[in-house]
Amino acid sequence: DAFTGxxxxxxxxxxxxxxxxxxxxxLNSNYILNxxxxxxxxxxxxxxxxxxxxxKAYNTPNPILTxxxxxxxxxxxxxxxxTPVLLTTTATLTSLPGTYSISANGATxxxxxxxxxxxxxxxxTNNGQLITFAALAxxxxxxxxxxxxxxxxxxxxxxxxxxxxxxxxxxNGNQVEILKAGTVTITATQSGNANYAAATPVSQLLRxxxxxxxxxxxxxxxxxxxxxxxxxxxxxxxxxxxxxSNANGIIGAQTTNKLTVxxxxxxxxxxxxxxxxxxxxxxxxTITVKEDLSVIVTSPAxxxxxxNGDGVNDYFVVKNIDLYPNNTIVIYDRSGKTLYKVKSYKxxxxxxxxxxxxEEGTYYYIIDFGDGKTTSKKGFITIVKQ
Numbered sequence: 001d002a003f004t005g006x007x008x009x010x011x012x013x014x015x016x017x018x019x020x021x022x023x024x025x026x027l028n029s030n031y032i033l034n035x036x037x038x039x040x041x042x043x044x045x046x047x048x049x050x051x052x053x054x055x056k057a058y059n060t061p062n063p064i065l066t067x068x069x070x071x072x073x074x075x076x077x078x079x080x081x082x083t084p085v086l087l088t089t090t091a092t093l094t095s096l097p098g099t100y101s102i103s104a105n106g107a108t109x110x111x112x113x114x115x116x117x118x119x120x121x122x123x124x125t126n127n128g129q130l131i132t133f134a135a136l137a138x139x140x141x142x143x144x145x146x147x148x149x150x151x152x153x154x155x156x157x158x159x160x161x162x163x164x165x166x167x168x169x170x171x172n173g174n175q176v177e178i179l180k181a182g183t184v185t186i187t188a189t190q191s192g193n194a195n196y197a198a199a200t201p202v203s204q205l206l207r208x209x210x211x212x213x214x215x216x217x218x219x220x221x222x223x224x225x226x227x228x229x230x231x232x233x234x235x236x237x238x239x240x241x242x243x244x245s246n247a248n249g250i251i252g253a254q255t256t257n258k259l260t261v262x263x264x265x266x267x268x269x270x271x272x273x274x275x276x277x278x279x280x281x282x283x284x285x286t287i288t289v290k291e292d293l294s295v296i297v298t299s300p301a302x303x304x305x306x307x308n309g310d311g312v313n314d315y316f317v318v319k320n321i322d323l324y325p326n327n328t329i330v331i332y333d334r335s336g337k338t339l340y341k342v343k344s345y346k347x348x349x350x351x352x353x354x355x356x357x358x359e360e361g362t363y364y365y366i367i368d369f370g371d372g373k374t375t376s377k378k379g380f381i382t383i384v385k386q
Contacts, residue, residue: 047071047112051102051119057126058195083108133188133202140211141181150188181210214239216283229320239273307350326370
């Protein structure tokens, strides 16, 4: 004999107890079938939720936290969770490098027993440190120490090195001391710390221009001993620009390398010269003036005046007489008779007396300089009518 038909159970796939029914189960007519019911138990399935391990650099935002799931039935996934998993970590933006736990909890699902496994957030040193170091301006060999101003993007202290400390060396940590002209490379570095990795070094070229003090010399076209009233040209060399200080007897501009002077006494002339970079030095020259006025007619070789109005030898000229404003000049003939006498002579006598031109011939002069110390001068002059 054999059973026919089958049992069935109350439909449902969720966690719970389902009745097992007799359904069509039967025996032949020789048997009376008594059926005792039972229950079909669906237990919760084991689900493991694991917080995924994460990494980040120091002083950067935390990464998005995620989880992995193991144990879903069939094609089910985390969408069957009534409450999603909550992922948290104790690490913050500024947490120091190290390892920090990632906690997973809070998830619920009616058909699953959930087991939570922690993950780890590992914070490493930050590789994003950058150095900003601007190009260096040219310097002069006599410039004072100057500051270097490179900076780290994370605020750490910069160190500097020079490729040739005999030209320019680093002092006081962030200053350059210039020792001589030349070219060096200044390199800015930052070695990092527990939180930040070393930055990539940045180098800049420093050119130091030679700025020697100008060596000036002065020469006079008449030498350093001249007669009173002479005009000398002083020439300075050795600089790019020149400025002469005020002094006795200067004639004309004082801002070129040449200076025209007509000193009335011993005088020291001073020039200040600057090179192309503005560095200056001074030099002096002393001109000694001799009390030695020369009496010169327009044609000094013959002591002749020819007052005919042609502009040549028309006047009796005493060169430099203006330097003796108290002078007196007397003109007289061979017999000693005074023909012309004037005080403060201005080089204007044309050989006439009372409006009449003297006869051709030789006449004589006496010059009294009127300063009480210069010896009077005597001489002759010839009048020629042409």
